[in-house]
Amino acid sequence: MMAPIRQAHGSDALKLVLAWGFVGIPLVWGIVQTLVNALEAFH
Amino acid sequence: MTRLIGITRPAPGDWKLTQLGWIFSLAIFILGTSAALLGRWVEEGGPRKAMFTAAWCFGDGFLVSALGVHLHQLWIIYLGYGFIGGIGLGLGYISPVSTLIKWFPDRPGMAIMGFGGAAFIAAPLSVWLMTRFSTPSHIGVGETLVVLGLIYLCFMMVGAAIVRVPAPGWAPAGYVASAQPKPLVTTQHVYVYDALRTPQFWLIWWILCLNVTAGIGVLSQASAMSQEMFGGRITAVAASGLVGLFSLFNMGGRFAWSSISDYIGRKNTYFLFFALGTLLYALVPYAGSVGSVGLFVLCYAIIFSMYGGGFATVPAYLRDMFGTRYVGAIHGLLLTAWSMAGIFGPVLVNYIRQYNITHGVARAQAYNVTMYVMAALLIIGFICNVFVRFVHERFHMRAVHADVEVEGAPVFGRQ
Numbered sequence: 243m244m245a246p247i248r249q250a251h252g253s254d255a256l257k258l259v260l261a262w263g264f265v266g267i268p269l270v271w272g273i274v275q276t277l278v279n280a281l282e283a284f285h
Numbered sequence: 286m287t288r289l290i291g292i293t294r295p296a297p298g299d300w301k302l303t304q305l306g307w308i309f310s311l312a313i314f315i316l317g318t319s320a321a322l323l324g325r326w327v328e329e330g331g332p333r334k335a336m337f338t339a340a341w342c343f344g345d346g347f348l349v350s351a352l353g354v355h356l357h358q359l360w361i362i363y364l365g366y367g368f369i370g371g372i373g374l375g376l377g378y379i380s381p382v383s384t385l386i387k388w389f390p391d392r393p394g395m396a397i398m399g400f401g402g403a404a405f406i407a408a409p410l411s412v413w414l415m416t417r418f419s420t421p422s423h424i425g426v427g428e429t430l431v432v433l434g435l436i437y438l439c440f441m442m443v444g445a446a447i448v449r450v451p452a453p454g455w456a457p458a459g460y461v462a463s464a465q466p467k468p469l470v471t472t473q474h475v476y477v478y479d480a481l482r483t484p485q486f487w488l489i490w491w492i493l494c495l496n497v498t499a500g501i502g503v504l505s506q507a508s509a510m511s512q513e514m515f516g517g518r519i520t521a522v523a524a525s526g527l528v529g530l531f532s533l534f535n536m537g538g539r540f541a542w543s544s545i546s547d548y549i550g551r552k553n554t555y556f557l558f559f560a561l562g563t564l565l566y567a568l569v570p571y572a573g574s575v576g577s578v579g580l581f582v583l584c585y586a587i588i589f590s591m592y593g594g595g596f597a598t599v600p601a602y603l604r605d606m607f608g609t610r611y612v613g614a615i616h617g618l619l620l621t622a623w624s625m626a627g628i629f630g631p632v633l634v635n636y637i638r639q640y641n642i643t644h645g646v647a648r649a650q651a652y653n654v655t656m657y658v659m660a661a662l663l664i665i666g667f668i669c670n671v672f673v674r675f676v677h678e679r680f681h682m683r684a685v686h687a688d689v690e691v692e693g694a695p696v697f698g699r700q
Contacts, residue, residue, distance in 0.1 A: 264443065272405030276529040279409075 286426055289354065300359055308367050310627055315371025317624030320379045323372075324617025325477050328610075332380045332448045339377035340441030346370025347434025354427040377441065379617045380448075382600045386609055387451050391460045391547075402536050407433070408529070469552055469673070473681040474608030480615045483676050485606050488669045492555055493599050494622035494629075495666035499562065499659040500592030502630030506638075506652075507531055507585065513648040514573040514581065527582065534586045535593040542594025543601065551602035552673055558591045559667035566660040570653035596623075606676055633658060 286305055290296040327335040349365030414432055418425025480486045503510065508524040519527070546554040565584045572580035603619065604612045634655050641651040 261447070264440075268406045269402050272402075272407075272409055273533065275409035276405050276533060279526055279529055 311367030313627035319375030320617035324614035336445035343373025344438030497626035538590025
């Protein structure tokens with residue numbers, strides 16, 4: 243049994259961006275570092 | 286950490302790699318044990334309390350380890366990272382599981398894929414910190430551990446502060462629960478300790494254990510293995526690059542395979558893991574014999590994607606079998622399979638290799654038997670997966686009244 247669907251509001255969108263940034267920015271930095279190291283290893 | 290005294294090379298008082306290896310093994314063992322013992326508390330006490338505890342344990346584990354490095358006492362590091370940090374790992378691993386499954390009932394597989402990504406942050410960050418703290422007479426490991434511990438504590442505290450359990454009856458936009466029962470997906474719930482009495486739990490335990498044993502065994506030796514199988518062609522630097530690349534597939538596999546499992550089902554996903562994995566493990570010796578680095582990398586990339594995928598898919602497999610009510614606690618019990626695999630895998634790989642070398646097998650072929658053993662383990666896993674069926678209804682919890690689990694939501698009591 244499901245209740246009515248709750249839609250995201252404007253302030254939720256900001257929280258969403260902040261939350262993704264909190265996780266995503268360090269992760270992307272780490273992946274870029276890993277790829278750079280991996281590519282250097284093959285040169 | 287093998288050069289804390291010698292700085293440029295290991296000195297007589299320095300710790301050996303075999304001694305240090307037990308830090309990781311102990312942490313993984315405690316992860317599974319604490320997840321098993323504390324899973325019910327996490328499920329019933331809620332994710333915030335558990336994440337808060339996990340943050341303190343994991344952060345403090347690093348700080349205690351830093352003290353161990355400072356005093357040069359290995360047992361303090363076993364206590365810090367291995368035991369205290371292991372509890373933090375276990376609690377931190379299971380606490381988001383049921384929360385995410387409740388938030389994303391339409392994508393239970395895709396919801397659980399985050400673990401593994403931290404390696405991409407921690408590895409380069411640790412190297413960077415050690416270069417900042419090192420001096421000609423000091424490596425800087427202790428200071429690095431302190432900074433990492435504080436960073437983990439802060440980040441995990443933010444997670445604990447913002448985590449929310451969805452309101453009763455919440456559903457994603459556009460999601461309509463299927464009225465038709467799906468194959469092998471229950472709408473019932475099984476109590477955490479009743480799950481232990483079902484054959485399904487133990488079949489999935491072996492499925493996870495065998496999949497992880499194969500993966501973790503080669504993961505722990507991927508660098509050395511690639512250098513020995515392709516002597517002179519893959520340098521130590523290239524090997525470390527390959528390990529980073531494999532880690533990327535490990536994390537990507539968590540996302541990709543768990544998402545795929547939402548469409549093709551968990552059982553079929555594991556059939557793919559075991560069938561494809563058996564083929565790929567058996568192909569690795571061939572790649573070595575013909576000197577094909579490309580085939581070797583391709584095989585391992587897919588193998589590691591399935592290793593990560595196995596971890597990410599199993600909570601959804603449990604949810605399909607036992608319902609959502611105690612899935613976090615049941616998942617915690619299942620992680621003892623990881624504890625066992627953390628010992629079986631590296632031991633199998635190391636001891637078979639050593640046995641072969643002692644008996645005159647060339648280093649390039651020393652891993653061949655291991656690969657065939659891993660392939661055989663996956664065949665056993667395939668057979669276990671064949672026997673997974675619906676949980677018998679005598680194990681289902683019965684609905685009693687509507688005010689225990691969360692206000693206004695259907696609640697279940699034990700039969």
